[in-house]
Amino acid sequence: MAARKKLYFEDVKEGDEVPAFVVENLTRTDLVKYAGASGDFNPMHHDQTFAEKAGLPTVFSHGMLNAGFASKCVTDYVGRENLRKFKVRFATRVWPGDTITCKGTVTKKYEANGKRVIEGDLVATNQKGETAISGSFSAELPLRG
Numbered sequence: 001m002a003a004r005k006k007l008y009f010e011d012v013k014e015g016d017e018v019p020a021f022v023v024e025n026l027t028r029t030d031l032v033k034y035a036g037a038s039g040d041f042n043p044m045h046h047d048q049t050f051a052e053k054a055g056l057p058t059v060f061s062h063g064m065l066n067a068g069f070a071s072k073c074v075t076d077y078v079g080r081e082n083l084r085k086f087k088v089r090f091a092t093r094v095w096p097g098d099t100i101t102c103k104g105t106v107t108k109k110y111e112a113n114g115k116r117v118i119e120g121d122l123v124a125t126n127q128k129g130e131t132a133i134s135g136s137f138s139a140e141l142p143l144r145g
Contacts, residue, residue, distance in 0.1 A: 007078055009109075009116035009141040018104030018120060021073035026061060028096050034065040061094035063133075070124045070133050073102035078118070078139035088122070088135035099127040104137070115140050 023030075031045050040062055043050035051059045067088045075083055094100060101124065108119040117140055124133035 004076060004079065007082070007141055008144040009118070010144050012106055012109055012118050012141065014106055014109050016106040018073060018077045018106070018122070020101055020103040021069060021076060022102070023069055023100045026094060026096055026098050026100065028059065031059060031061055031065070031096070034062055034068075038062065038064065040064070058095060061096075061098075063090045066090070066094050066100065066124055066133050067135075069100055070102045070122050070135060073104060073124075074120075074122065074137045074139075077104070078137070078141065082139040082141055083137065084117070084140050085138040086135070087137070088133050091131045091134055092126075094126060094132050100132060101125050102133075116143065117141070 028046070035041050035046055042062075044054065044056070045059050045062050048059060051057075067090075070088055071086055074086065102122065104120045104122040106118050106120045108117075110117055117138055119138045120136065122133070122135040122137060123131055125131055
């Protein structure tokens with residue numbers, strides 16, 4: 001795995017795109033792994049019979065798993081050490097077999113109180129172009145020198 005390129009305040013401008021992070025063909029195994037890691041064993045996410053009895057065609061992804069994909073998109077760009085705020089809103093369900101594309105845009109760049117900050121918007125969409133997650137972030141970036 002290649003090392004992340006360090007991002008500096010001087011290198012960013014408003015309108016810059018946050019590179020996409022893509023999860024292709026989300027599987028039921030992915031959902032079960034997340035349930036084990038998070039401790040969230042709501043049967044809507046792993047039990048087909050339960051999901052069908054609730055009127056759903058199948059199980060669906062944990063919202064926080066989808067938020068995790070969006071957070072990886074951002075931290076791959078700014079670095080975990082620089083992220084200061086991360087906010088998401090759940091918009092639609094993500095189903096097994098979906099491909100999720102997370103990306104963003106830098107919307108603001110400024111200096112305040114000796115800090116160099118960028119802010120941006122995020123979106124995670126499925127293969128149909130439907131928004132699964134929308135959100136925002138802010139990061140404090142170092143200067144090159």
